[in-house]
Amino acid sequence: MTRRRLPEWFLLLLPAIIVIAAVVLIPLIFSFYSSFTPYKLTRPSTLWKWVGTYNYEKILSDVKFWAAFGRTILFLTIALNLELMLGLGIALLVNKVTWGQRGIRTMLMFPMMFSPILVGFQFKFIFNDNIGLVNNIIQSVGFADVALPWLVDGKLAMFSILFAEIWMSTSVFAILILAGLFAIPRDPLEAAKVDGCTPWQSFRHITLPFLMPFIFIAMTIRSLDVARAYDIVQIMTGGGPARRTELLWTLMSRTGYVDARMGLANAMGYVSILLSILFTIYFFHKLSAARAELGMTG
Amino acid sequence: MANVTLDTVDKFYGKHQAVHGISLDIADQEFVVLVGPSGCGKSTTLRMIAGLEDISGGTISIGDRVVNDLPPRERNISMVFQNYALYPHMTVGENLGFSLKIAKMPDAEIASAVNEAAQILGLDELIDRKPAELSGGQRQRVAMGRAIVRHPEVFLFDEPLSNLDAKLRTQMRVEIKKLHKKVASTIIYVTHDQVEAMTLADRIVLMRDGHIVQVGTPLELFNKPVDVFVATFIGSPPMNILDGVVRGDQIQLTDDLAIKIPSDARGLVQDGQAIKFGFRADNLTPKGHGVSDEGEIATIDLEVSLAEPLGTETLLFAEIGGVEVQAKMLNPRSVKPGETLSFQLMLDKCHIFDADTGAAIRG
Ligand SMILES: Nc1ncnc2c1ncn2[C@@H]1O[C@H](COP(=O)(O)OP(=O)(O)OP(=O)(O)O)[C@@H](O)[C@H]1O
Ligand SMILES: [Mg+2]
Numbered sequence: 078m079t080r081r082r083l084p085e086w087f088l089l090l091l092p093a094i095i096v097i098a099a100v101v102l103i104p105l106i107f108s109f110y111s112s113f114t115p116y117k118l119t120r121p122s123t124l125w126k127w128v129g130t131y132n133y134e135k136i137l138s139d140v141k142f143w144a145a146f147g148r149t150i151l152f153l154t155i156a157l158n159l160e161l162m163l164g165l166g167i168a169l170l171v172n173k174v175t176w177g178q179r180g181i182r183t184m185l186m187f188p189m190m191f192s193p194i195l196v197g198f199q200f201k202f203i204f205n206d207n208i209g210l211v212n213n214i215i216q217s218v219g220f221a222d223v224a225l226p227w228l229v230d231g232k233l234a235m236f237s238i239l240f241a242e243i244w245m246s247t248s249v250f251a252i253l254i255l256a257g258l259f260a261i262p263r264d265p266l267e268a269a270k271v272d273g274c275t276p277w278q279s280f281r282h283i284t285l286p287f288l289m290p291f292i293f294i295a296m297t298i299r300s301l302d303v304a305r306a307y308d309i310v311q312i313m314t315g316g317g318p319a320r321r322t323e324l325l326w327t328l329m330s331r332t333g334y335v336d337a338r339m340g341l342a343n344a345m346g347y348v349s350i351l352l353s354i355l356f357t358i359y360f361f362h363k364l365s366a367a368r369a370e371l372g373m374t375g
Numbered sequence: 376m377a378n379v380t381l382d383t384v385d386k387f388y389g390k391h392q393a394v395h396g397i398s399l400d401i402a403d404q405e406f407v408v409l410v411g412p413s414g415c416g417k418s419t420t421l422r423m424i425a426g427l428e429d430i431s432g433g434t435i436s437i438g439d440r441v442v443n444d445l446p447p448r449e450r451n452i453s454m455v456f457q458n459y460a461l462y463p464h465m466t467v468g469e470n471l472g473f474s475l476k477i478a479k480m481p482d483a484e485i486a487s488a489v490n491e492a493a494q495i496l497g498l499d500e501l502i503d504r505k506p507a508e509l510s511g512g513q514r515q516r517v518a519m520g521r522a523i524v525r526h527p528e529v530f531l532f533d534e535p536l537s538n539l540d541a542k543l544r545t546q547m548r549v550e551i552k553k554l555h556k557k558v559a560s561t562i563i564y565v566t567h568d569q570v571e572a573m574t575l576a577d578r579i580v581l582m583r584d585g586h587i588v589q590v591g592t593p594l595e596l597f598n599k600p601v602d603v604f605v606a607t608f609i610g611s612p613p614m615n616i617l618d619g620v621v622r623g624d625q626i627q628l629t630d631d632l633a634i635k636i637p638s639d640a641r642g643l644v645q646d647g648q649a650i651k652f653g654f655r656a657d658n659l660t661p662k663g664h665g666v667s668d669e670g671e672i673a674t675i676d677l678e679v680s681l682a683e684p685l686g687t688e689t690l691l692f693a694e695i696g697g698v699e700v701q702a703k704m705l706n707p708r709s710v711k712p713g714e715t716l717s718f719q720l721m722l723d724k725c726h727i728f729d730a731d732t733g734a735a736i737r738g
Contacts, residue, residue: 262460265461268461271453272453272473272477282462
């Protein structure tokens with residue numbers, strides 16, 4: 078009697094397959110399945126009730142969802158663009174520094190070392206309307222004599238969150254762009270000088286095209302992990318007051334864990350994953366284009 | 376008019392001095408080649424003229440303007456870099472037209488200037504390619520094209536041919552020479568290859584350790600080197616140099632070989648003075664295989680240790696007093712190692728140098 082043996086390559090890959098299945102695949106399938114059920118955490122039996130696309134229909138006609146969706150896109154757009162501009166500026170300045178550059182480079186990394194939760198608490202304190210640093214300064218300098226409601230007013234709260242997010246993540250751009258600046262060959266820049274370029278023209282026509290791949294790498298990474306902003310938003314405002322800073326992530330976690338409507342939350346998750354994927358594909362596409370532009374292959 | 380003048384120009388990198396007070400007058404439309412061994416400061420000098428490197432001391436003028444403090448874009452120069460320095464994200468056409476676009480020339484004029492340059496350099500077919508899709512020689516030509524579209528007053532070349540293979544190098548050398556005739560601009564060309572220097576230059580500037588050693592036409596440097604360094608650097612194979620001592624009207628090279636002092640050095644050396652005696656392979660020829668028998672000739676019997684046939688001539692290696700020397704055999708016949716031949720040395724073409732300073736002793 079011969080026992081059929083599994084092929085060797087499969088056996089060798091098995092541990093990896095099991096780990097990936099346990100960590101990624103099963104939660105993925107489970108959450109995807111549950112987005113078609115009225116699954117409530119408080120009533121497990123609801124998991125077995127199939128409601129088709131009901132959750133999705135509900136989301137797509139939900140004003141609150143679309144408000145959060147739009148706010149998230151706005152948030153992403155503003156945050157990524159400002160981070161890019163600031164990061165680019167910082168990188169260009171640091172690149173000019175000839176003395177103590179290593180130290181500055183290390184310092185640039187500091188914001189990335191903090192847990193987002195700490196950053197959230199930090200800025201929650203800084204922007205607090207009674208005891209916060211910002212209001213204290215404003216009042217003692219005399220710009221205003223009333224306390225500004227940094228975390229309460231809708232627009233100001235959005236600004237505060239953006240500020241914290243940008244403070245924490247600009248260095249990702251700065252460091253990647255700095256790496257790009259280091260990688261630029263000197264010759265084309267010198268050729269440009271001889272060809273008549275002013276410093277601005279050299280930057281515009283030579284440096285920037287060389288930096289584009291690095292910028293898009295940073296964009297791709299950031300568009301993927303900008304979801305970390307959940308911590309900051311959750312700590313600083315919790316999406317409130319009255320949903321004025323509600324982003325997809327806070328809306329989802331509220332729906333899932335506070336209202337316990339996991340099925341609905343998962344459906345939201347899949348809609349927003351779509352958003353994330355689109356951003357990533359877009360930037361990745363731009364990255365390949367920028368690399369092809371420079372004659373890099375692959 | 377674009378003559379270029381360097382007046383006691385220094386370059387310091389921190390404490391290290393790379394260029395020591397060099398002065399040089401380059402005439403309008405002259406083709407000057409800076410040549411010298413690696414690290415002698417050729418590139419540094421060129422880059423100071425281009426404005427890519429600060430000038431630590433002295434002045435550089437282009438035309439009548441002192442350009443020390445002008446950025447490169449205001450010097451009306453173009454430069455061809457050793458590794459081409461093309462813009463990788465632009466097509467050949469865009470590379471060629473970039474400087475014109477920066478100068479805000481109308482598109483139609485740019486197009487015609489680019490076409491003209493592309494035609495001169497045979498780049499017509501490549502105009503839409505990116506640099507990554509070109510061969511080394513083609514990139515080289517794009518780099519030259521980029522330099523010529525602007526009709527600058529001065530062209531600067533920094534070892535433009537050193538990345539090409541030997542055959543292409545010879546070919547491009549001819550093209551550069553032709554180009555110079557066509558564009559009628561001043562050209563300053565850096566190379567460490569003395570053959571390139573000899574074939575291209577109106578005048579050669581030979582540098583060593585940040586100093587100019589000799590300036591002159593290729594033939595002046597070849598025939599009248601100011602010292603041993605120039606003598607051995609210019610010409611191929613390098614000049615043979617032997618140690619010798621003056622004895623009366625003769626130079627004692629080895630115990631049993633004494634040669635009459637060449638006529639142009641007579642009276643300039645003293646009895647007992649130590650000297651270096653130099654002659655080129657072309658002037659040491661086996662009897663019957665040389666150019667002519669005119670002038671003063673010394674006859675030496677030497678045992679050939681190696682023969683290198685080159686076709687129209689054969690290089691012969693032999694030893695005089697333990698020092699290897701090279702000789703040339705014209706209309707060659709085959710020579711076996713170990714064969715002893717009678718050589719003729721043309722005394723009028725020999726050189727005498729001071730043994731200590733290396734400076735030429737010549738009337
Ligand atoms: N940026 C720099 N910093 C410090 N020293 C330098 C710098 N550039 C060149 N040097 C030094 O200056 C001297 C001249 O260098 P340069 O590049 O002009 O030589 P070169 O004649 O062009 O040699 P090669 O034929 O190898 O190109 C060298 O000793 C070199 O080490
Ligand atoms: Mg050099």
